[in-house]
Amino acid sequence: NAGVTQTPKFRVLKTGQSMTLLCAQDMNHEYMYWYRQDPGMGLRLIHYSVGEGTTAKGEVPDGYNVSRLKKQNFLLGLESAAPSQTSVYFCASSLRAGQGVTEAFFGQGTRLTVV
Amino acid sequence: EDKVVQSPLSLVVHEGDTVTLNCSYEVTNFRSLLWYKQEKKAPTFLFMLTSSGIEKKSGRLSSILDKKELSSILNITATQTGDSAIYLCAHPGGAGNMLTFGGGTRLMVKP
Numbered sequence: 001n002a003g004v005t006q007t008p009k010f011r012v013l014k015t016g017q018s019m020t021l022l023c024a025q026d027m028n029h030e031y032m033y034w035y036r037q038d039p040g041m042g043l044r045l046i047h048y049s050v051g052e053g054t055t056a057k058g059e060v061p062d063g064y065n066v067s068r069l070k071k072q073n074f075l076l077g078l079e080s081a082a083p084s085q086t087s088v089y090f091c092a093s094s095l096r097a098g099q100g101v102t103e104a105f106f107g108q109g110t111r112l113t114v115v
Numbered sequence: 116e117d118k119v120v121q122s123p124l125s126l127v128v129h130e131g132d133t134v135t136l137n138c139s140y141e142v143t144n145f146r147s148l149l150w151y152k153q154e155k156k157a158p159t160f161l162f163m164l165t166s167s168g169i170e171k172k173s174g175r176l177s178s179i180l181d182k183k184e185l186s187s188i189l190n191i192t193a194t195q196t197g198d199s200a201i202y203l204c205a206h207p208g209g210a211g212n213m214l215t216f217g218g219g220t221r222l223m224v225k226p
Binding site for chain 1: 121124149156157158159160163203205207210211212213214215216217218219
């Protein structure tokens with residue numbers, strides 16, 4: 001059971017470089033999310049998607065872009081990395097809620113350092 | 116804007132102790148409250164609470180929601196070193212059920 005898979009697991013970037021983080025889920029979930037986690041700040045939502053071809057901004061979207069061309073994949077891009085983007089990034093997915101709510105499942109995280 | 120606050124920020128206890136972690140929330144349209152445990156990597160789901168006063172239990176862990184007080188507690192009895200982790204509380208909101216997380220409680224259980 002793969003669940004939610006993120007690649008890469010670690011990356012070091014120089015300021016100004018670009019990169020793409022890939023998230024893939026095999027649970028046929030409609031909703032997908034990108035969070036970042038910084039010490040003492042919990043997880044904060046960067047962008048999310050409620051379905052293939054749709055994306056929306058979360059709490060901290062600046063400096064990031066996303067795309068959801070296929071239902072199972074959600075890509076997070078950094079066009080010009082900055083040291084403030086040093087963080088641990090988590091992708092998550094969940095089922096569409098009918099009358100209720102379902103829990104989100106998380107990937108193993110990507111530790112990104114921008115020097 | 117939804118807000119979730121957890122206390123304490125961190126806690127150090129000895130094996131066998133009982134701990135209570137707190138989560139309070141201010142949200143526009145309450146749906147549920149979720150608890151996660153995060154060890155070294157991904158948060159893993161513990162409980163989802165939707166109804167006030169009904170305890171959810173899993174082994175030594177239990178949780179209950181109080182909608183009047185806009186809060187929830189997570190209890191861990193007879194703690195073990197394997198319980199050392201960050202415990203996160205979250206509320207799903209908005210069109211995409213996005214989780215708003217509290218800052219987490221870092222629990223360390225010493226042998």
